[in-house]
Amino acid sequence: QKEVEQNSGPLSVPEGAIASLNCTYSDRVSQSFFWYRQYSGKSPELIMSIYSNGDKEDGRFTAQLNKASQYVSLLIRDSQPSDSATYLCAVPRGSARQLTFGSGTQLTVLP
C-alpha cells in the first residue's frame, strides 16, 4: 500500500461545477495534510493545509479531513478553466517532516 494515494484521473468537470479530489494515507498518526497545485511545466504551489477533522474553507477551496477513515479531500467550487492543473496531496513524515506526495490528480475544467 502506498503511503499517500490519489486517483490519477484525469478528472474533467464543466466550468462552474464542483471538482472533488480525493486522497488517502496509510499512517494513522499523521496530523498535517497539504494540497498543492501544479500547473504544467511549473513547480507545486501550496493552496491549502488542514490539521483538524472537518472542513476548512478558503475562497472557492474547501479541504475536508476524516482521520478515522484516513481520508482527505479538496473541493473546488465554481470551477474555472484556470483551475486546470495537477493537484498533489502531501503528508509530512519522518524526523525531518519531509513531505510524502501522492502521484497527483490531473484536473481539466472545460469551458
Added chain:
Amino acid sequence: ETGVTQSPTHLIKTRGQQVTLRCSSQSGHNTVSWYQQALGQGPQFIFQYYREEENGRGNFPPRFSGLQFPNYSSELNVNALELDDSALYLCASSGGTGRRQETQYFGPGTRLLVL
C-alpha cells in the same frame, strides 16, 4: 511568488557528468528540502538541510549530496549522472518548528536532462 529561487532553470548534461543545482530559501527560513520529480509522478524527497546540517535523507544513493550555507542557501550535487536522473529538481524552504517546519514553499525548479 514564494521567494524561493533556483538556478539554473534548465540544464542538459551527458551521462557520467556531474551537476550542481542551487537554491536560495525564503527570507527567514532556515530549512531547505530537495525533491526530485519525474514526469507524471509526485515529488520524491532527496534530503533536507537545517542550519547547515543534513537533517534527513530519502532513498537516494550517495552520489546525491548537498550543502547548506550560513545564509541558508543550498546546493544539490549529483555525481556520475545517469539517464534516470532526468527530472525536475525542486527546492523547498520552511522555517521554525512543528507546523511551520512542515509548511514548505517550493522554488520554480531546475529541469535536468541527461543524454
